[in-house]
Amino acid sequence: MSKQRYHEAVPDIDVEEFRKVVMSRRSVRRFDDTPIPDAVLQDCLDMALLAPNSSNLQPWEFHVIKTPALKKELAVACLNQNAARTAQELVIIVARLETWKEHCDMMLDNWPEETVPKVVQSYYGRLAKIYYNQGPLNILGIGKRALAAVTGLKRAVPRGPFTHADMKVWAAKTVALGAENFMLAMRAHGFDTCPMEGFDARRVNRMLKLPPDAFVVMVVGCGKRAPDGVYHPRIRFDRERFIKTH
Numbered sequence: 001m002s003k004q005r006y007h008e009a010v011p012d013i014d015v016e017e018f019r020k021v022v023m024s025r026r027s028v029r030r031f032d033d034t035p036i037p038d039a040v041l042q043d044c045l046d047m048a049l050l051a052p053n054s055s056n057l058q059p060w061e062f063h064v065i066k067t068p069a070l071k072k073e074l075a076v077a078c079l080n081q082n083a084a085r086t087a088q089e090l091v092i093i094v095a096r097l098e099t100w101k102e103h104c105d106m107m108l109d110n111w112p113e114e115t116v117p118k119v120v121q122s123y124y125g126r127l128a129k130i131y132y133n134q135g136p137l138n139i140l141g142i143g144k145r146a147l148a149a150v151t152g153l154k155r156a157v158p159r160g161p162f163t164h165a166d167m168k169v170w171a172a173k174t175v176a177l178g179a180e181n182f183m184l185a186m187r188a189h190g191f192d193t194c195p196m197e198g199f200d201a202r203r204v205n206r207m208l209k210l211p212p213d214a215f216v217v218m219v220v221g222c223g224k225r226a227p228d229g230v231y232h233p234r235i236r237f238d239r240e241r242f243i244k245t246h
């Protein structure tokens with residue numbers, strides 16, 4: 001008998017509706033002039049925030065660019081790509097490498113039950129703060145890597161994050177999932193997107209006045225696809241190339 005106390009109802013889902021969303025999502029490079037209702041945009045952002053994320057530490061930010069001058073400047077920073085120039089909305093999806101500290105405390109403050117389980121207290125109060133902290137000049141990370149190398153000889157241990165680069169990968173994994181939720185939500189509302197990594201990161205950081213621990217993972221152009229908005233039929237290689245069974 002499971003000790004689990006919490007149970008959540010799951011709705012019936014029509015997989016064919018989901019498939020329609022997934023299949024019809026394409027990277028759209030030209031949008032028409034149809035505006036995206038703000039309620040739709042906000043709903044898609046809310047769904048983005050529901051993406052799975054590492055330790056529930058939510059190291060993301062979604063910057064919606066409304067100011068026309070900033071939008072123009074951003075399209076230039078996106079190397080003048082059509083997907084940015086014709087977008088009705090531009091959403092910049094950002095990873096933060098330092099918010100995890102505050103978010104650990106917020107996890108404990110916002111725990112949705114009367115008592116915070118001991119294991120949760122210990123994780124967010126102590127363990128996560130060691131796990132994600134690499135220390136000045138990476139000194140803690142170096143120590144943790146050495147410890148993992150030794151203890152790892154006998155048992156399974158986490159092999160990172162131990163460096164600033166590991167932390168960037170850590171955050172980017174989560175943030176990309178948020179981006180995908182956002183894009184699928186847009187499609188489900190009948191709108192389209194184009195994720196872009198073709199941008200001048202330095203210029204975009206400066207434009208948004210991003211703090212030093214932030215980096216832009218993707219810029220997403222959004223709107224309704226123009227008749228010539230998708231450039232060619234979808235290409236995917238044979239599934240045998242990618243799907244391995246062990």
Ligand SMILES: Cc1cc2nc3c(=O)[nH]c(=O)nc-3n(C[C@H](O)[C@H](O)[C@H](O)COP(=O)(O)O)c2cc1C
Pocket residue numbers: 025026027028029081083194195196197198199218234
């Ligand atoms: C991380 C990432 C970066 C991308 N950057 C660009 C980009 O800068 N410009 C662009 O036109 N498409 C960009 N794309 C879109 C891809 O080219 C596109 O997803 C791929 O060709 C598959 O096509 P589909 O999305 O229509 O299935 C990017 C996609 C991802 C996931």
